[in-house]
C-alpha cells in the first residue's frame with residue numbers, strides 16, 4: 001500500500017463514479033445503520049459491481065458478528081475489510097482467518113500514549129488506519145466525524161508500518177498532512193461532503209488532486 005487515496009462513505013452511483021473518474025485507489029462502503037453513509041447489502045452490491053476493476057473496494061464494519069461479515073462478503077465482495085469498532089487484536093486475527101482477505105484496523109488517536117495500541121494489531125491486520133477519536137457527545141459516530149488529531153504525534157513512528165492517515169482531512173489540508181506524517185495512504189469522508197453523507201464531486205476531485213501532488217513531491 002503506497003501513495004494510495006481512499007474515498008470513504010460513498011453511497012450513490014453518481015458520487016462513486018466521480019471518485020473513480022478522479023482516480024481514487026480505494027472506495028469505501030459503510031455498513032453502520034446509524035451513519036448517513038450506510039449502504040444496504042443490495043446497494044453495496046451494486047456499487048461494488050460499479051467499482052470492480054477500477055478501485056479497491058473496502059467494506060467498513062463496526063464490531064461485526066460473524067453473520068454480518070458473511071453477509072457483507074457475499075453481497076459486496078470487498079477487496080479489503082475495514083474494522084472501525086473496538087475489535088480486539090484476537091478478534092481481528094479471527095476475522096482475517098475467517099475471510100481470507102486483507103483487513104485494515106482503525107485506531108483512534110488523541111494523545112501520544114494512544115500509539116501504544118498499535119503494536120498488538122500490527123501483526124494481525126495488513127493495514128492500520130489512524131483516525132481521530134470520536135467527539136465525546138451522545139450519538140457520535142465511531143468515525144466519519146471530520147475531526148483531526150495532532151499529526152505531530154506520529155513523529156518517530158516506524159516508517160515500515162502500513163499506515164493510512166485519516167480524520168478531518170480535506171482538499172485544503174491533505175498536502176500538509178502528507179508532508180508532515182508521510183503516510184502510505186490517506187482516507188477522507190466528511191471533508192469531501194457538502195452535508196452529512198452528501199459527497200461533493202468537485203471536492204472529491206480537489207482532494208485527489210491535492211493528495212496526488214503531495215505524494216509525488218514526497219517521492220522526489
Ligand SMILES: O=C(O)c1ccccc1NCC(=O)[C@H](O)[C@H](O)COP(=O)(O)O
Pocket residue numbers: 008009028030032035036037038060062084131141142143144145146147166167168169187188189190191
Ligand atoms: O463514515 C461513517 O459514517 C462511519 C461510521 C461508523 C464508523 C466509521 C465511519 N467512518 C470511518 C471512515 O473511514 C472515515 O473515512 C474516517 O473516520 C475519516 O472520516 P472524516 O474525518 O469524516 O474524513
